[in-house]
């Protein structure tokens with residue numbers, strides 16, 4: 001049963017990541033009138049949808065009784081403030097990570113950023129070994145290094161992007177590089193910390209996700225206020241939202257649920273493999289179906305993974321939060 005859930009959750013993660021990247025790519029190439037949606041508000045909406053979905057799942061687990069649901073939420077969240085507070089750590093780190101990714105993307109070209117961010121595959125393994133006492137053999141370490149190198153090659157800059165990066169000053173490249181390297185460590189740490197909480201305490205994964213999402217919404221709202229407060233007061237919270245935006249936001253929320261299930265039933269290392277598989281899958285779809293990907297002389301760079309897909313508002317688990 002749990003082996004089934006493990007492969008099911010990994011399969012859904014591949015599907016979710018691939019469709020998110022392709023939908024985002026499509027939404028970004030569409031010509032629209034009026035203001036574009038704000039990614040800071042999309043983060044909050046995705047968190048709220050995630051919480052609502054988790055409440056529904058807890059409701060289902062409590063045999064669809066409102067009274068039981070109310071009791072569980074009270075007992076497990078409100079009456080255990082210390083347990084709930086534990087989730088402020090990964091939530092805060094993910095928020096910091098999302099902001100670091102913005103800093104990285106403002107100072108590095110997207111391709112350098114994506115290649116460097118693959119280092120998170122190794123930091124995740126290092127944290128899994130040190131915090132969860134996982135044992136990895138020589139072949140497993142070797143596979144991780146090969147995976148990291150392979151994914152980095154897929155995302156290697158094309159000639160034109162190399163030219164772009166020369167325009168960035170050495171100082172700003174350094175800032176960008178530091179930001180992305182810190183994000184690699186925060187991604188590994190937050191993922192493994194969440195895994196430790198899930199596997200070492202008995203609260204359900206959905207309760208844990210409600211706790212994570214609640215802090216995420218609070219931090220996210222602070223982000224809206226800080227980055228886009230003026231725009232929101234001028235054009236509203238939902239400015240620029242259309243049907244496609246909602247699809248992206250729903251896919252994003254689904255991503256949070258699937259990542260939590262993957263971390264519970266599989267682990268963070270397998271999550272890295274699944275998201276890497278989705279990079280290959282979206283490259284193939286992009287090449288054969290959308291025909292917007294041209295292999296370059298250096299390596300087959302995946303254009304479909306646009307800059308936005310790495311921005312947490314849109315990222316991800318993006319693998320590219322994945323992605």
Ligand code: C5P
Pocket residue numbers: 094186187188191194209212255256257259260312315316317318319320321322
């Ligand atoms: O790049 P990385 O794999 O670390 O990205 C993980 C992303 O997944 C973060 O943006 C985080 O907010 C999200 N996440 C989530 N729910 C979880 C765990 C992670 O939404 N339970």
